[in-house]
Amino acid sequence: MRAIRLFSLAISGIGAVIAIAALSSMQATAVSSASQTEAAVDAQGNLHVPRDYQTNYQQLGSWAVAADEGRGAKQLHVVLASPGSIEAYRKDGRFPDGTVLVKEVFETATKEMTTGTVSHAEKLKGWFVMVRDGNGRYPGNALWGDGWGWSWFDAANPTKTTSTDYRLNCKSCHVPAQATDWIYVDGYPALKR
Numbered sequence: 392m393r394a395i396r397l398f399s400l401a402i403s404g405i406g407a408v409i410a411i412a413a414l415s416s417m418q419a420t421a422v423s424s425a426s427q428t429e430a431a432v433d434a435q436g437n438l439h440v441p442r443d444y445q446t447n448y449q450q451l452g453s454w455a456v457a458a459d460e461g462r463g464a465k466q467l468h469v470v471l472a473s474p475g476s477i478e479a480y481r482k483d484g485r486f487p488d489g490t491v492l493v494k495e496v497f498e499t500a501t502k503e504m505t506t507g508t509v510s511h512a513e514k515l516k517g518w519f520v521m522v523r524d525g526n527g528r529y530p531g532n533a534l535w536g537d538g539w540g541w542s543w544f545d546a547a548n549p550t551k552t553t554s555t556d557y558r559l560n561c562k563s564c565h566v567p568a569q570a571t572d573w574i575y576v577d578g579y580p581a582l583k584r
């Protein structure tokens with residue numbers, strides 16, 4: 392009897408240890424996504440390009456905008472997401488609060504290579520940045536709404552946006568993606584696996 396009681400005590404002890412481990416890993420995730428968001432938004436809700444995105448972000452996908460005349464692409468768009476976003480999206484089918492998306496816009500150069508006619512990124516024009524906001528945190532700010540913060544940054548100034556109102560600068564162009572929270576998810580195979 393005594394031995395059984397000791398044994399079950401030991402088991403419940405293991406349970407507690409596992410619960411604590413799970414809790415602390417949850418907190419670690421919450422903390423890392425909060426600091427990811429902080430890297431892209433200041434206390435007033437002004438967005439900027441997160442400094443570490445090239446080394447820490449996950450690649451979502453890319454787009455080639457065809458040249459108006461001739462062959463090749465005139466622009467390449469490379470889209471990245473803050474760490475953990477892809478896993479969360481595959482699980483819940485949406486981007487969690489605080490997710491940061493960065494779209495790099497490159498001018499291209501096109502030439503003949505051994506693979507064919509190829510366009511490559513030549514000059515960075517700037518970045519589009521979006522931050523997921525499920526709580527309507529900045530109701531009076533014209534760059535926040537419809538569940539996101541929205542801003543464009545010229546290559547010369549990653550900390551100060553030239554956007555003034557997302558309804559004028561962004562929203563109408565994203566209407567075709569309204570059903571998927573305004574994001575063109577069809578272009579991102581990583582979300583589908």
Ligand code: HEC
Pocket residue numbers: 454456468470492493494519520521540541542543554557560561562564565568573574575576578
């Ligand atoms: C001329 C239309 C147009 C405007 C204006 C526009 N977008 Fe987009 N945006 C698109 C399209 C189309 C895509 C996907 C295809 C592509 O990149 O060419 C896209 C993709 C994005 C992406 C990658 C995630 C996604 O939705 O697939 C971000 C981030 C983004 N836009 C942010 C913005 C922000 C912020 C603004 C305003 C400052 C803005 N866009 C203005 C058309 C537009």
